[in-house]
Every structure is written in structure tokens, then in C-alpha cells.
Amino acid sequence: MQSIYQDQLLALARRVRDNSSLVLSAPSHVAEVNNPVCGDRVLSTIKLENNMIIAAHAEAKGCALCEAGAGLWLDIVVGQNISSLLSYHAALTSWLAGKDDTQISVRFPNGLDSFSPVRPIKNRHKCVTLAFSTADKFKRV
Numbered sequence: 001m002q003s004i005y006q007d008q009l010l011a012l013a014r015r016v017r018d019n020s021s022l023v024l025s026a027p028s029h030v031a032e033v034n035n036p037v038c039g040d041r042v043l044s045t046i047k048l049e050n051n052m053i054i055a056a057h058a059e060a061k062g063c064a065l066c067e068a069g070a071g072l073w074l075d076i077v078v079g080q081n082i083s084s085l086l087s088y089h090a091a092l093t094s095w096l097a098g099k100d101d102t103q104i105s106v107r108f109p110n111g112l113d114s115f116s117p118v119r120p121i122k123n124r125h126k127c128v129t130l131a132f133s134t135a136d137k138f139k140r141v
Contacts, residue, residue: 008114012071013064019074024057029082030141031134035126040066044073044134045141051081058131065118065127073131075110085135092132096125 027045034041040062047055056077060070076088091107096119104112118124126133 006114006117009064009068012069012075012114013060013067015071015074016058016060016067019057024055027055027057027141029138031137031139033130033133033137035062035066035130037123038062038127040127040130042066042070042131042134044070044131044138046077046082046138048082053077053080053082060131062130063127065124066130068114069128070131072108072112072115072128073134076108082135082138085132089129089132089135093125093129095119096128097122 024045024047026047028048030043030045032041032043040060042061043059045057046053056074058070058074060067072092077085080088088107091104092112095104095112096115098119115128118128
């Protein structure tokens with residue numbers, strides 16, 4: 001079996017860890033989500049301008065899969081609007097559940113291959129998608 005903590009996942013996780021000391025100046029929205037089952041936590045801040053996300057920051061506390069999911073979120077969030085983040089969350093959740101979406105490569109241009117080993121491990125899906133679940137939790141700062 002492939003290791004779920006492969007180099008690509010760890011690189012995404014490092015992206016969040018390396019970014020954790022940086023703070024988004026003047027964010028317009030903030031969201032925090034928790035996974036009570038394992039204790040993972042993600043704090044996301046974004047700056048909206050004309051309904052588009054122009055800057056983003058994420059802090060993830062938890063396993064490498066949670067951190068990697070937050071790194072993936074950071075890779076795609078700038079240039080999106082909040083409602084499109086909901087569709088990213090749905091697409092990622094569906095893909096992890098084994099449903100192949102023909103648009104997945106458009107939504108995630110760098111691919112999701114590094115997350116393939118997680119697909120059969122259903123109890124880890126929320127770790128990967130936790131940062132994406134902030135989309136419907138954002139509150140104005």
C-alpha cells in the first residue's frame with residue numbers, strides 16, 4: 001500500500017507550516033473549523049475585493065493530511081469568490097469518495113494524485129477537506 005504521507009503531501013503541508021508565521025494584513029473575513037473526532041483545526045483568513053479573494057492565509061493544527069489539505073486550499077483560493085469555494089469543497093469531497101469528476105483537473109490544475117492513497121480511507125477524508133469547509137463559515141472581520 002502507498003504511504004499516505006508521501007513527498008507531495010508533505011510539501012503541501014509544509015506550505016501551510018511555512019506560512020503560519022505570516023499574518024494576512026487587514027483580512028475582510030475569517031473562519032475557523034474543527035474536526036472533533038481527531039482534533040484537527042483550521043483557521044482561514046481572506047481578503048475580498050469586488051467579491052474576489054485577493055489574499056488568503058491558513059493556519060492548520062493537526063495531522064499532515066489536514067495541513068496538506070490547507071496547502072491545497074491555499075493553492076487555489078486566490079482569484080476565487082466564496083461561492084466557488086463551496087463547489088471546490090463539494091468536488092474534492094466527491095472525488096475522495098471515489099466519484100470521478102471530469103472537471104476535477106480544471107478545478108485542481110496541479111492535480112489530486114498525491115491524495116489518491118487517502119481515497120479508500122474514509123475516516124481521513126475530513127482531515128483533507130477541513131480547510132475547504134471554511135467556505136460557508138466566513139464571517140466579516
